[in-house]
Amino acid sequence: MKEHIIFRSNDLKIKYYIKDLKVVIYNGNKEWNYVKSYKPHIEVESNDKMYEILFCDARDISHEEYRTGFGHGIRSTFSQFSIDKKDIDISFETNIWIDNTFNDVHFQFIPIKESKGIIKKVVWPGPFEFNKPDRDNYTVLPMMQGCIIPTGWNQKVENIEDGRYYTRDAYMPWWGQIEDNNGYIAIASTPWDGGYELDHPGEGYTNVYPYWEPSLGSIRYNRELIYRFLVDCDYNSLCKIYKDYVKKKGSFITLEEKNIRNSNVEKLIGSPIIHTNIYKHIVPESIFYDKENPSNNEELTTFSKRADQLKRLKSMGVEKAYVHLDGWGKMGYDNQHPDILPPCEKAGGFDGMKELTDTCKELDYIFATHDQYRDYYLDAETFDINQAVVDEKGDVDMEATWEGGKQAYLCTTFAPYYVKRNFEALKSRGIELRGSYLDVFSVVNLDECFHKEHKMSRRNCMCKRIECFNYVSSEGILTSSEEGCDWAIPYMNLVHHAPHALYPNIDKGNARGIPVPLLNLVYHDCIVIPWALTKSAWGIPESKDGFLYALLNGGVGYLGVDADKEEIGKNKIVCDLSTKVATCEMISHKFLDDTYNKQKTIFSDGTSIEVDFEKDDYIIGHCDL
Template sequence: MENWIHNLDSFYITKDDQKIMFRDDFISSEERTTGLGKGIYSTYKYFDTYIWKEDSTNHYYFEWIPKVDENIKEVHFPDSFVCEDKNGYSTIPYMQGLLIPNRYEYDYSHIAFDGQFTSCAAYMPWLSQTNNGKGYIAINETPWDSKYTIDHDDKGTTLQFVWLTSLGKMRYKRIVRYSFESNMDYNRAAKIYREYVKETGLFKSLKEKEVTLPKISDLQQCAVVHTGIKAHTEKDSRFYTGQKDVIHSFDSVKEMVQSLHKLGSNKLYLHLDGWADPGYDNCHPDYLPACIEAGGWSGLKDLQKSLSSQNDLFGLHDQYRDYYYKAKTHDENQAIQLEDGSVFEHANWAGGRQNYLCASLASKYVKRNYTEILKHINLDCVYLDVFSCNEMDECFNLEHLMTRKECMEYRRACFQYMISKGIIPSSEECSDWAMRELVFSHYGPYEFMMKDENEKRMGIPVPLFNLVYHDCFILPWPMEKRQEDYMLYALLNGGIPYVVRNAPYDNVDGNFGSDGLSIEDKITRANIVLDFYQKIKNEEMVEHKIINDHIQQCTYSNNITIEINTKENTYRIV
């Protein structure tokens, strides 16, 4: 740390809509030596800080400690350590992972969810920087009420932690742990974090999860079929263009899966959207019965039995955050209430006008619905939408007051309910706060896969999540063949493939229409990815290498290396 210069003048709080610099609020400081280490304790008017070094590990801890309730709304502390190096870079766990070279030009003022930790803006709560071969990783030990900012200047990238209020107040100490090393890169940063989550108990391998969910080994043999039954769009939805309802029968889906087997698919996992009335993204959480026009409960049961007879797996898409006014039991008093007493609403999705259901009530609705669903069908998996993608909610309704940290635990309780029923839980993305419960997700993509391929990338994509969690999690990967062949990234990351991906919305979540591949080609490509996955499915991703602009390698703990060439659209197992 002695070789780095910390930008002390960048620390500030916002109070009563005013920006107050730390230096203007400073009172005194003193050296402290304890049985753990040595540091500087500083006293300010509204808060204290303690920056200290742990003797046993050489970690540095930056602690911000509130002491009076003075309407502080944000705290900007700590931030980057500055070291000039044109070849330096920052490492951000944005979606699958991102490197930002110091001289890279991009506008980072509008990142997903405003940079909140525990969302897709940071699958894992850490940031890292490397300059002149030296670097650090900063692990956010209290991530639930926080975000980060990315700023560029002519010297490089500045990363800053920003602490948010909890139910309107700064209620507790905030902590960031810095680890400095003379040989730091993004691989080393990921491995330091892997050690950290093992110490804290967040790490749970697929083999450990399989003890309570034995069908995990079956899921690891599956290619993914994502399709839907009923689509209905309310007139007040932003997606409404006068379209009529679209309904596919349960029998037609059954026949589609059977045809995939005849064309060469082996084991399949069916993720089914829009299976209940009145259709996809409508009326949640009152999402029953099974779509009557598609065949009702008996049709859904026949589909499930057909899948089971073919040794395929079956899962339902479901939702317990979006809370639609059209739901039969909608009650605004159960929705998320904001600090000013209002109830947030929008009409983005197919079901139209909606609030957000307070997560404190979500597991009760899960239990209510699946008590009924499991009377009719057996399930291998369930997908609970958005929980592991969107930021945590807080609720100011005194009847169900909820902090963001409590929201996290309530969402985890929904996954745990599924586990208690022997059902494998999944959600939209792979934020690691849920890594003890979640087994797989809809995807864990690089950020460039979520936008038009001609748009500028945020930086250099790297598999940070998989460097930490590959042997803990099953990731399905998009397989489109565009200017780059996304199958290569599925291979590189050691994931399972989509063979069919009929997304419900156009130009959303990386769905940009057909790539022109035939179904036979898709099956062949999916089988290639699935065959490779069997070789490394429970292995740690040990290292990722960027050989040049087009060639990358990943090495796994059983010494298998996969190399891809995105210019030639080729791969080889080394």
């Protein structure tokens, strides 16, 4: 048998070693090798014990050339595995091939046979050696807004949520590495049940590689990671490739296109986001309940008072705004979902809420509600345990974190019905919504449910969340959710948070790695993103000013409902710039000095923004493209 097999396309060459299944990729003058310690493997469970079986442990392994009209590579088949001398029913194929159109390298894992519940994780393909300790050699991660991690970065960097795609670890399902101006991007084309492992201990290397998890207990469908190898590139180059990938899929929808469907998008552009609340009611079971000061668990503001505050803002020169209202339901914020009607009686009920919506209409402000169709509260009037998410063991997960206390999770199969029920009820009472926030849909894990009557894969969950967005949008209502996971961006007009990842937690601290605006480099012209305009705010690195981040990213700002002239003036600077560039592509981002404090972005209309986080200074200019 040959020691290795070689296949190539143009300047790209792949060497596949038969014995240990190692892959070496040659592109230009650069050689990409697997980390020496890595061995392709599967994590399995048998008799309540976890085992790691290697691909090369298969007693029957075969390899054959894989050639089609669009590519060339190698197909390998693995079967006849055992644990503790007992056979286990697993067989699969791997395909590694080069697309002869784009020179992309496809890694495909194809399940053939598996006993349900036995495979817990597939770890393949492996990490490439990446250990040249130079500041210009770095790993690129779409962790929240995005970051780069220089190989020599002497701080440990860890994932936030196990590296799963479509969470804060990966708003977008890709990553990359740049070494000596050569690099690659790895795109998960089947991202629903997968993620990436990150190992950067701060000791001169970074390992990053994918893993694949079961769907409803089995691998079930083919998994694929697509690599593109580049010369003379940086993180801007990787973002352009991913942007082109999304466009080719047909899921890149700009704000200009969204405005054709809903003309309120034009009113949203350049509007400050006024995020305010009606009723806070914290039950004793919640972790936020204040036992020492019980009065802190209740806070009420009437709909009428909020209307008066908005009139005041208008008189102070706030010509347009997007008003996001929390806690308007019968028992307040994060209580009794999805049974939130009638609106809070203490605050004015249906009549008071209609007065507020009518006021917003008179002021030409966009009125939007916070809503929730995942957290499923046990004290909701129509709570039914049979509509809750059921895990693989048949259990219903419960928690009592948020203000409303004990909850399960609503299976997303039912979410569209509750959305339609509630929205139609508001409409029937003359309450005109122009915006809606479907809480957590665009940030929390995609759920899967094993209930026999409403089984739901993570991909099915995504489709049901999209169905909710589409219904809301069909009613002429602007759509939004919590954070910037890109599966949801085509269906949203606004995302309320897409800041940078911090440690020790996301609320406050230093940045994980070096912040770069990867999400905006891909999606700036598709979605409106607001920023807190203060220092060290949520998602803003310690001592850094969110005002400068808003300018750098061409975003809008949050504005307090009781804002003074200074806050209004500062917000106007941000929103005026956003009005100008919101529909423009972010062409590039770069650092202007070695401290990473001086940064510059350029937009497709030629607008340039330079910021200095050390001096708290900025310059808005223009350059010829």
